[in-house]
Amino acid sequence: MSWKLTAFAHRDVVQAALVAHEEAWDWDAEVVLTGSEIAEDRPEDWVLEAYYPRRPTKADKAALAALFGGEAPAIEARKLPDADWVTLSQADVTPxxxxxxxxxxxxxxxxxxxxxxxxxxxxxxxxxxxxxxxxxxxxxxxxxxxxxxxxxxxxxxxxxxxxxxxxxxxxxxxxxxxxxxxxxxxxxxxxxxxxxxxxxxxxxxxxxxxxxxxxxxxxxxxxxxxxxxxxxxxxxxxxxxxxxxxxxxxxxxxxxxxxxxxxxxxxxxxxxxxxxxxxxxxxxxxxxxxxxxxxxxxxxxxxxxx
Structure with missing residues (x-):
């Protein structure tokens, strides 16, 4: 069972959250984070996605929100189809x-x-x-x-x-x-x-x-x-x-x-x-x-x- 938490924010905000994640040495190694622009014609609008091999808890949501430092954007949870959830996060990897x-x-x-x-x-x-x-x-x-x-x-x-x-x-x-x-x-x-x-x-x-x-x-x-x-x-x-x-x-x-x-x-x-x-x-x-x-x-x- 795989889940995804999603947060939408400005590019700078998402990039800062990714840096905070990398500096969080106690972060759960099973949870993969990715950040990317929503569309090519919207380069300043980004999405942060966190993939979990289980249903995220309140503590998981709080840990993700903490990466944003101050006021965190809204965080949405969604159950994913049964599949390799890490592969799903990288499905658009092109040469x-x-x-x-x-x-x-x-x-x-x-x-x-x-x-x-x-x-x-x-x-x-x-x-x-x-x-x-x-x-x-x-x-x-x-x-x-x-x-x-x-x-x-x-x-x-x-x-x-x-x-x-x-x-x-x-x-x-x-x-x-x-x-x-x-x-x-x-x-x-x-x-x-x-x-x-x-x-x-x-x-x-x-x-x-x-x-x-x-x-x-x-x-x-x-x-x-x-x-x-x-x-x-x-x-x-x-x-x-x-x-x-x-x-x-x-x-x-x-x-x-x-x-x-x-x-x-x-x-x-x-x-x-x-x-x-x-x-x-x-x-x-x-x-x-x-x-x-x-x-x-x-x-x-x-x-x-x-």
Whole structure:
């Protein structure tokens, strides 16, 4: 039995609620939230949808309303047909092209175009299908890094979700050592399945990918495979600020840091934290309301790691 709670509000209000949700560490992991515009000709009118594998309680409705901070919009409840409710939330996932990458679900064909890499990511996996502006922006920025002559031998993707950005890094630098991590243990099987479906070998050798569960960089696997000359973190502005010192310790002098998950209004705070950790901006791009930052660690600071 699946249910959905729906709230309609201005785009800024819904986006702020989504950010509050990501920062709510005690949020029920079974409840998936999505936010989107109601129609292409109404870009400022958005809907927030919360999918539940059960009938929502008063506490569930109160938790959703709390994401809006002040006065919450009206929240409507509706029972859904018996089906995969996460897949329903992602039913409109269409292929995207970002940089040299074409990302699609199994429902769509591969592009098979010279110079383009196809990745197939099932729509039932809510985050990391490439649809979100931050994921697509990272794919584009990774492509720019490669075109600029960046050479990567050891990379890590923090908060990997479906594994897509780690797969993209391996595609661009096929002999690099790869590490992917996520705070959610469910992502282990997700990444393993997607790696198998996209021909990405798992293991600890060159050209292979290691998957681990970790909060930020707090993992013996991540520490043991450091230092990195590329670290990717597509998470949220708050955690990016908190993790900036850890990123400074994990990235080699002269190494690269690719950050996303921050709104353009949050960029200044993230950049200040990274500046204090020894990073300088190499390039930035925006995708919708989101910033994607490519930073480099100052080459004159010794790595204070192992």
């Amino acid at each position: 995207i092209r970002a940089g040299r990458f074409h990302v699609h679900t199994p429902d769509f064909p591969a592009m098979r175009e010279n110079g383009t890499t196809d990745f197939v990511i099932p729509a039932s996996q809510a985050f990391g299908t490439g649809q979100h502006e931050t994921t697509a922006g990272c794919l584009a920025m990774l492509t720019e890094m490669k075109a600029a002559g960046v050479v990567i031998r050891n990379y890590a993707d923090i908060g990997t979700g479906t594994g897509l950005l780690a797969f993209a890094a391996r595609d661009l630098w096929p002999m690099a050592f790869g590490t992917a991590s996520d705070i959610d243990p469910v992502c282990v099987s997700v990444v393993e399945d997607n790696a198998a479906g996209n021909g990405v070998p798992l293991g600890g050798g060159a050209g292979e990918l290691v998957m681990t569960v970790a909060a930020g960089t707090d993992s013996p696997v991540i520490a043991g495979r450091a230092p990195y000359d590329l670290l990717i973190a597509n998470i949220l502005a708050g955690p990016l600020v908190e993790l900036a010192p850890d990123f400074g310790r994990a990235v080699l002098p002269g190494g690269h840091l690719l950050l996303a998950g921050l709104l353009t209004t949050q960029e200044a705070a993230v950049r200040r934290a990274c500046f204090r950790a020894g990073f300088r901006l190499a390039r930035r791009m925006t995708n919708g309301d989101w910033s994607i930052l490519w930073l480099r660690r100052r080459p004159d600071r010794s790595w204070p790691g192992r």
